[in-house]
Amino acid sequence: MSSPVRLSRTPAFWLAAAALLLLTFAAAAPSPLYVVYQAAWGFSSGMLTVVFAVYALFLLLALTTVGGLSDYLGRKPLLYGSLLLEASAMLLFAEAHGIGFLLAARAVQGFATGAATGALSAVLVDLQPEHNPRFGALVNGAASTLGLAVGAFGSGLLVQYAPAPRVLVFALLIAGFVAAAAALTLIPETAGRRPGALASLSPRARVPRTARRAFLSALPGLIAVWALGGLYLSLAPSLALGVLHLHNHLVGGLVITTLTATGTLGSVLLRGHPARRTNRLGSAALCLGVLGTLAALGLHSVALFFAMTALAGFGFGAAFLGALSSVAPLAAADERAELFAAVYVVSYLAFSVPAVVAGFTVPHLGLLHTAVGYGAVVACLAAASFVTTPTKRQSGETTRHMAGHEEPVREHATL
Known part of the structure; x- marks a missing residue:
């Protein structure tokens, strides 16, 4: 019997990046459809x-349990199971005829994405070029935000111009x-079986003592970004429709694309800069x-809205990179997973809870006033992050630049 065909290292790496x-x-495909639903x-x-928010909470659950x-x-x-679970979530979306289907679809999608993200990120590091030990982290971050940008644009395009707008994008997925x-x-x-799988399912999230001061300093920025x-x-397509009076669903997708694409640009352009400078900028x-x-x-x-969204998106990518780069090197190798779990907990709670509060506030204050109040809080948190970021080099940054052999910092979690 012939042995199964296996790709070499480089094409296998890019196949994992494509997945x-x-x-x-x-993850971004349903956003332009929310106003349609x-x-x-x-x-x-x-x-x-x-x-x-259901998506974010189930993604967080998966990351902190089956993520490793x-x-x-x-x-x-884990990849086979996660990708087939993703397909089942897309089927729930395609068959949706009520809010219950949407909740179930987003829950299944969130859990599947969280489970697959950990495995795919590990594969990218396992198969990255041996002469470039940071390439896996770069591709992981770029693929995550590029996928969001393309997903929002592609979904908006199909919803606006293709037949069966509530089905086609999910059938393709x-x-x-x-x-x-x-x-x-x-x-x-790239990883063999070993004991300890059951014990690894216990959620662990902890900030090591050596990183606590830096973590507290990074909190305002993390919360503002997410x-x-x-x-x-959640609400950008509604803002485009209800406040800017743009009735083309492609525009709602383009708003998200602008934010995430410039976020990718910010993190890539400032890669390698000192964490404090990146975070303040x-x-x-x-x-x-x-x-x-x-x-x-x-x-x-509309023009000013897109220009300022691009600026905010650049800050989104840069601020998250700076916050993560300031805390990650302060944890020992055996503490890093728990530190990342703590970062994920803060990030995804900030990603979901304020959006839900805003959603329930809209009927009382209106969409514009809710967005203004929400944005004002985010701006204040970003200003607090600028103020609390140390102006002098921290010991963690020194470690980061000296320890070129250490594991690369993962710039992005998956939205």
């Missing part, structure tokens, strides 16, 4: 943001996930971009 891109494409089924803005399971069972079994699961049979397994992401991915851009976006909403200026 991650597909995951994040799917809302118009069809008449649910409130509060329920719309609950549908959005591939270290014990192997990468490929079902085919994509099934094909991805089949294609991943060709990559080599709260802004939650606002855009990102926080300043985030604050100014959000305030400018609020001014654009008040003036009903």
Whole structure:
């Protein structure tokens, strides 16, 4: 019997990157459809943001439980199961005829994405070029935000111009996930089985003592970044329709694309810069971009709205990179997973909870006033991040630059 075909290291690496891109494409795909579902089924803005938040909470649950399971069972079994679970979530979306289907679809999608993200991120590090030990982290971050950008744009395009807007994008994604699961049979397994799988399912999130001061300093920036992401991915299409009076669904997708694409640009351009400088620059851009976006909403200026969203997006990517780079090197290798789990807990709670609060506030204050209040809080947090970021080199940064052999910092979690 002939041995199964296996791809060599380089094509296997890019196949894993393509699978991650597909995951994040799917994560953004429902956003341009939220206003369509809302118009069809008449649910409130509060329920719309609950549908959005369910995804984030189940993703967080998966990241903190099964996120590291591939270290014990192997990468490929977890990837097969996660990608097929993603396909089942897309089927729930395609068959949705009420709010219950949407809640179930987002829950399944969130858990599957969280489970697959840990395994795919590990594969990218396992298969990255041996001469470039940071390339896996770079591709992981770029694929995550690029997928969100392309997903929001592609979904908005299909919703606006293609037939069966509530079905077609998900039918294509079902085919994509099934094909991805089949294609991943060709990559080599990079982690063998070992004992401890059951114990690894116990959620662990802890900030080591050596990183606590830096973590507290980074908190305002982390919360500002992810709260802004939650606002855009849940309510941006509604803002485009209800405040800017843009009735083209492609525009709602383009708003999200602008934020995430410039976020990728910010993190890539500032890679390798000192964490304190990156964080302060990102926080300043985030604050100014959000305030400018609020001014654009008040003036009903579409051009200013997109320009300021781009500035806020640049700050989004830079501020998160700076915050993460300031705390990650302060943890020992055996403490790093728990530290990342703590960062994920803060990030995804900030991503989901404020958006839900905003959704339930809309019926009482209106969409514009809610967005202004939400944006003002984000701008204040970004300003606080700028102020609390140390102006002098921290010991963690020195460690980061000296320890070139250490594991690379992961710049992005998956939205």
